Amino acid sequence: MSRLGDLKNIGVRLHHGDVSFDFVGRKKLWYSISGLILVLAVGGLLGRGLHEGIEFKGGSVYTIEHTSASQNDARKAVANFTNGTDAIVQKLGGDGLRIQLAESDANKTKVIAAEIAKDLKVAPDKVNTQVVGPSWGKEISNKALQGLGWFMLLVVIYLTFAFEWRMAVAALVALIHDIVITIGVYALVGFEVTPGTVIGLLTILGYSLYDTVVVFDTVKENTKSITKQTKLTYSEAANAGLNQTLVRSINTTIVALLPVASLLFVGGGLLGAGMLKDIALSLFVGLAAGAFSSIFIATPILADLKERSPEMRQLAKKVAQRRAAEAKAAKAAEASGIPVEQTDPDAAGETDADAESDSDEDETVPAQGGAPRAGAARGRARTRPGGKRKR
Template sequence: MSKLGTLGHRLHRGEVSYDFVGKRKIWYGVSILITVVAIVGLVVNGLKLGIEFKGGAVFTTPKAPYSTSQVHDMIAGDTAGHPATIQKLGNGGLRIQVSDISTQTSKEVQGKIAKDLKLAPSKIDAEIVGPSWGKEISKKALQGLIIFLVLVVIYLAIAFEWRMAIAALVALLHDLTITTGVYAIVGFEVTPGTVIGLLTILGYSLYDTVVVFDGLKEATKDITKQNQRTYSELANRSLNGTLVRSINTTVVALLPVAALLFIGGGLLGAGVLNDIALALFVGLTAGAYSSIFIATPIVAELKEREPQMRSLRKRVLAKRKADAVKAKEAVARGEDPEEPSDALPGDDDGEVEDEAAATAGAGVVSPRGQNGTRPRTQPRGGGRGGRGRPSGRRR
């Protein structure tokens, strides 16, 4: 953990930097590949909708000495020709879902299941869900998603700018597509809890993106007043400065979600937790990835198309070329080339240069001598101070 903290400080100070923005085509390719796999899984397998969306019946039994596979074989042929989904509950009971059956048919199925499990019909609780209720849930969920995305775009366009709003929207759609695709591939049932999980992970993803954008906005303020770095370079520096913070936030959020999914749903058999836990786990992971590898590179790419940013890039490249020529000429004269200043206003490098210039006339060694360049000293009485001194031999 101490090493991670040290890395975070070094990233924030710019001592270590990973080129996220410069290698954006690689990240775009990875995201496109994952998204295509998710879409193919969604088209081939489709979403396994729960009875809340399709209608049907849920039968809950008391504690039973049977496994889910045994119950599946015992009730086979007694579910009115519809497949049954069986889950083991924490108290040892069973949750049996049968989709697309009417109220009258559900009573017949309830009696058959009770007989198969050697239970009295009154011991089995039956809950009937109509398909119209599921359609209403789907409609409301879609409306909520659309309203959420519209409000996000408006807020980001006002608080930041429209390019960041577009990048955030692309990142959110990226996370939503991957999460639904994973649901289709894994075959987990889509329930109202899944919808809640999807809306929740969009909020988490947006939070990470806003944190990165806030740092980017601060780093690129008055960017046209300098000629040391381009917008993409400043964006990459800002992203590195908030990298460890984003990772820590995501890891802390993933720990309880992973406990729900792998321990609660996997080891303890609480299958009712799987729907929301899987959505949160996949969505949080995809959200952290998109805020770092997708959102900021898209903003940088859009900003670099502006005339002001193009002009800035030309000035930066021209200055670097001139500095390289000066360094080459200095080497040809046998002098030690001074490193070109790469400091932005307020950086420590600029303060060191000012200090070196201020102490040059006082006979103090320039700090640059500590970095491998040749130290230079100046006479204490140099300059015009010697003109009034009488010449001749000492008395």
């Protein structure tokens, strides 16, 4: 029962630092995993390539809503009109077929439609024909690339002004990471790239960016005035911020993936809705990749960039000196027989700023009701046996 209670309160424990996962410290592992995924995605893209839909490369589509013919029957019916290319045949629902050819000549499409109706034994008016020219498809491709470019530019500008340029660079790298993985998966599974794919791709970029911005906002709060202390480096403070938003990121991703999975496996798989399948696959892969990049890629990259700055290098040096002094004091105390619990590790490695801060804490103004000062109480406690005050 206690374990179940700990699991339910994991978000609170992560927020308060009772539990922490070292994401930033293990960045090399995450970079390696991400690199492997990217290699597979790029390999699929270069090897198999993308199966562009009719909207992008032009061609003709023949749809038969009710037929008992199989996909192989449809391929045989159009075998003489493929011109050396493969006909794309998809199942629509329970008894529908969709045949896509590279042929875009309007005169030939009438002949092909008649041949399909004859071979599949359906009425000629039951074969719906759609023809798209290659020039229109090229225009759609250019507009999609322009939209993606403007989106990236606006993201960089916004994050630079709202946060800083290092966060903008880290978020941009994470977005490119998500795009490459999503496109690579499309190449590997052989799904068509349609306008629905572009819509889904732009949508998941918004999700990924939202998740990254939430993490960065918490990191910004945790690292405010970080150079005024010597207990944490920037990477450690950033990792703490990432842990504080970890459960929120996971919950948001799961809630978003559930309906998308329904679209992909039910709408696209069982019902055979082509447009739903195109949108759902890009959403599903992109959401998963976006959650991965916002947790394992964006923040480690940000920490890498920040740790290169002179002030953060100086901070890391001070933190290392403080911890070395603490370890030395603990070792000396252990050698002299003093229990480690009775040593004051803060005093062993405190800087002038830390000493001033501790002094301010001891000299706090008494609370209402005449409560003794914290520093004075500790001083009297040390002068009496057992640490008890005289009543």
